Amino acid sequence: MNERPVGKKRVRFEPDNIEVMAETGANLLRVAQDAGVYIASSCGGNAVCGTCKVLIKEGNVATTGLDNHLSPEEIRQGYRHACSSHVLTDLTVFIPVESRLERTALTREDADAFEISDGVMGFIAEMGRNQEASPATAIESEMAPADVALEPPRTRPPLAKFFLKMTPPTLEDNVSDLSRILRELKSLYNLINLTVDFDVVKKLPETLRAANWEVTVTTIVTAISPSRAARHRPRVINIEPGDTRDRYYSLAFDIGTTSICGQLLDLNQRKVMAQYTDYNRQIIYGQDVITRIAFSQKTGGLDKLQQAVVSTINGIIRVLLSQCRIALEDVGHFVVAGNTTMIQILFGVSPKYIRLAPYVPTVNFMPPVKAKSLGIEAADHVYIHSLPIVASYIGADIVSGVLASGMHEKETLTLYIDIGTNGQIVLGNSEWMVTAACSAGPAFEGGGITNGMIASGGAIESFEINKETGAPVVRTVNGERPKGICGSGLISIIAGLFKVGIIGQDGKFDMEKNNIRLREGQDGPEYVIAWAPETQTGRDIVITEIDTGNLLRAKAAMYAGFQTLAKSVGVDGRDLEQVIIAGNFGHFIDPEEAITIGLLPDLPVERFTFIGNGSLNGVRLNSYYTDIIDDARKVATMMTNFELSDNTDFTNNYIASLFLPHTQASEFPSVMKWLNGMKVRK
């Protein structure tokens, strides 16, 4: 104990047994974050949400702020909120299961990565891109990776590598070093009108001579210029000694509000080498974009948020590189997508006006910038590229997802929907697209729900009433004992309870029902999903009428958004030929249940497709094929965004949607048919 620095205290986190030194007075939530211990914190440490509950087993903390989410009993036991606790003495802090954010929750996605990747490759093949390769190239590619530099410019990756074996200069041919390279690029690869980064020039003389005039030139094309010709004019970003064409990698990232998913891509084989997902370290500053934007307005807030996302990205890069034993210098490209707030923060652009009417983003096409200048651990020559942004709440993630879905290439009338705290809707086809965003609130991500949680281990993700016994049957993430309810579980529970009449069309519990699980709780009527002895928390897992109301409002916002958008372009929901559901959350919902509660339009289930992390898939396509850059630009430009916030039609539709499935029975004929049939049976 004697070696301890003055003013420092020892803080031990259980059950992880991670011990760190912290300054006296340090905020416990920040201490945990710095120690790599993730604690749920929906409100961003503002002592509002009450999700960051921890148990102080040993030592004392100074408590600030309100603790109205803790019962007197919990306070007596030593429970505190991490966000309002400050280190006074050495501490032993226990993080209860329900407060834990575990990285394992994210691994489900990673496991899917390769399968998704194959799917994308299939889709690309379908688009006819591979048909452009000459037969010779196609045969070669079975033996070794094809030389992508020889592919037509529009189908090769935007990052291209060209190997040059040059004749050294003589007195008769003593053009400048750069001219020699440009001359060779023109003669061998028909590359003209290149621009060249200044940094390339600086190291050129030594590189060329040390490499005996055999070098690999790396070029990029970017989506940033509005002129197609300019867009396809390559920029020389690196000149390396020797032939480095076999070391040809790029990074594709989806920057989510909650989690960040990165893939390391081999551009020769156009395949995913590795994928890794981690929580966005911005989480400690707030769980949703609105809280983050608010935090960005504090002194130093934007910098802190930017550093948090960059440190998450850097952590993921390190994992990916070490998994594949690939050197940082061999990664030449970095493409990202994310919602508008995430992209602006990552690039260090204040997101302030995203949440203020009239909701103006700063740019649609973010100019590429050196990744290193943002603090990202990348080689000096690497630029970071973002997919285009459409509006404050229709971000690069949506453009990317739409690209990956291929809806911009087909005449099929398609609804693309990303369900979440900020729901996004795209309607259209290859000819036109309209978009709208609706603030659904955090219910779909377990926020504001008594026993809500994100979809990590132990989260109830589906629910069914056993018709024989009337008892609920639940399925949890990873098959663990129940710990809470995630978004898909919540939909499943409400659909299930609605089907058996425990919840009525108005979302209220029918307390007349003679059901042992139905009871009057602290917050009014509630239904017990799992009894205390069955759960990880040792407490009953319940759903309350308040929870039901929250979900009702969330689903109403999503559906009213779709309804308003469809009406504004004269589309009848029944004419939809395809519904694409994107997002990790969407990946796990049951469309039939979603229709039952009136979240998704009442269509035959075969019209629904789930694409998972569509945003990441689009980023990967952008890394693989140059012409996807044009597509991205086209998609972003053709999207017409409708602002719903002050739209009276939306308000009316929203109110009409606060009902199961909907006040307008005609919107949900199949649900109504079943409902009426059930009533008749009674």
Add this chain to the structure above:
Amino acid sequence: MNERPVGKKRVRFEPDNIEVMAETGANLLRVAQDAGVYIASSCGGNAVCGTCKVLIKEGNVATTGLDNHLSPEEIRQGYRHACSSHVLTDLTVFIPVESRLERTALTREDADAFEISDGVMGFIAEMGRNQEASPATAIESEMAPADVALEPPRTRPPLAKFFLKMTPPTLEDNVSDLSRILRELKSLYNLINLTVDFDVVKKLPETLRAANWEVTVTTIVTAISPSRAARHRPRVINIEPGDTRDRYYSLAFDIGTTSICGQLLDLNQRKVMAQYTDYNRQIIYGQDVITRIAFSQKTGGLDKLQQAVVSTINGIIRVLLSQCRIALEDVGHFVVAGNTTMIQILFGVSPKYIRLAPYVPTVNFMPPVKAKSLGIEAADHVYIHSLPIVASYIGADIVSGVLASGMHEKETLTLYIDIGTNGQIVLGNSEWMVTAACSAGPAFEGGGITNGMIASGGAIESFEINKETGAPVVRTVNGERPKGICGSGLISIIAGLFKVGIIGQDGKFDMEKNNIRLREGQDGPEYVIAWAPETQTGRDIVITEIDTGNLLRAKAAMYAGFQTLAKSVGVDGRDLEQVIIAGNFGHFIDPEEAITIGLLPDLPVERFTFIGNGSLNGVRLNSYYTDIIDDARKVATMMTNFELSDNTDFTNNYIASLFLPHTQASEFPSVMKWLNGMKVRK
């Protein structure tokens, strides 16, 4: 004395009375340089040239290196070479006149600036550029500066400012901030396909709102892209609050090996606001490019050279801004020219291969880079642009000078010649151009000449033998008492002595001549130009046979270069319609005298034009008119460079030129006619 830091000594420089503290052991040449005391140092402090002679009046120095340029008497008196002296004790150091570099030597150029500027304007008018302005604009321009943004893109400055007064966004029109600006630029100014610097985006949201949507957008076009369309695609580099069109300035610099000249330009009025010249602080590392290149190869050498030129530039910028009371942020553009070595060093690119066969420069078109990234004191958004380079010894200064001369626009067969240590020759017209460089040695700049000096106060710049008395009449720079001989003086002296037969066609003194000034000196035959009592140094100013030989070799190199180049393209020297002499040195020579010694071709004097600092004039044109960028590219591309170093024709011509005026009498008919006439008269 007690407050003196440990290890520091007080060093006082006379006659300037500048006192500084220096580390014990510090090199005296560096101490002087840091104190702003300029000491001549041809060899760059390598103890070779002996020009940095100083008198240690008080205190002691440790002397290293050879002092074979000092007589035992001088050593006894306390003379030392600054480059080989190290501070041991407090010192009082006297800088003798002949060792001083004075800034006043440079002011002659500055005084000419405005006249030159007018000349350039006349030239531009001649080129018909101003005819494109509408009559209305022309009338307006008499009252107020015309709005250059409204000029046709090809004649306005490459740096353009556009004022926008925008309607704030509404829910109905909430495009991104940047889209709003681009939309307005398109609608008001027909600007399309712009690229935008990332840095602009970062500060955009706050700038727009703080300025109530009234902003000035600054764009540049650059010469760097080989595609004309791409070249004329503007790049948005700055967006400022309010209307800043009246604050519209740029910097034009000529980076000379010896001196650096900067001009501050008002782009609205297209006029020079101020000019300032200073010695290139690289001088302490060597007086010519070869010494500098050698120094750049030492550890940290390139960095030191780069910092030296940048600190000189920064000093000049400070003077220019404070003279005109203009703020740094209002200067939006920075264009430079200079020889290849100077440009590569300024941009931090090693000049190593410039002096190694086959003499390859790194680039012809240096990519623009942020001025600040090179350490230049400029606003964040300012790029530094260099004119194009042709070859290792045909630099941006020659391209710039040719542009300023207008020879690329006329059919007139023109010889463009820049006389100096590195002489450059351009031959051609608007259809074709060939170039060659020849290493003439330092004689034209007073180097290697017993009493040689640069053209600063007291330098003998012209010489004549009074026909009555036979006594020499000299004119000195600033009319001071003679201190030494500069290049133009040397030509004048040799022409004069040749004309009276004191020097023969072989360059030897005719010791038979009965002349009191002709004597046998330490280094052989010499002629006394000025007696000790008349001079500032208190010593005789002489010209020796060795000096004459040095000048002969220098002029032979220049003339042989021209001869070889002319012959290689089948041009007869007599067909030259115009000879343009560039360079500050060239500015002061007498063409008749230069013809007499065989330096310039034997043509009627009316065909000779002196353009002074042509390089700076070209830089200014590049700052004023966008289409000059295309011209610069065209000129640089059309120039075919001939390497003379291993050319046997050149060697033969060189040997034939080591004669006054030339061994081939047919080359100099008018001189020979006069010479033969004189012989006949005898």
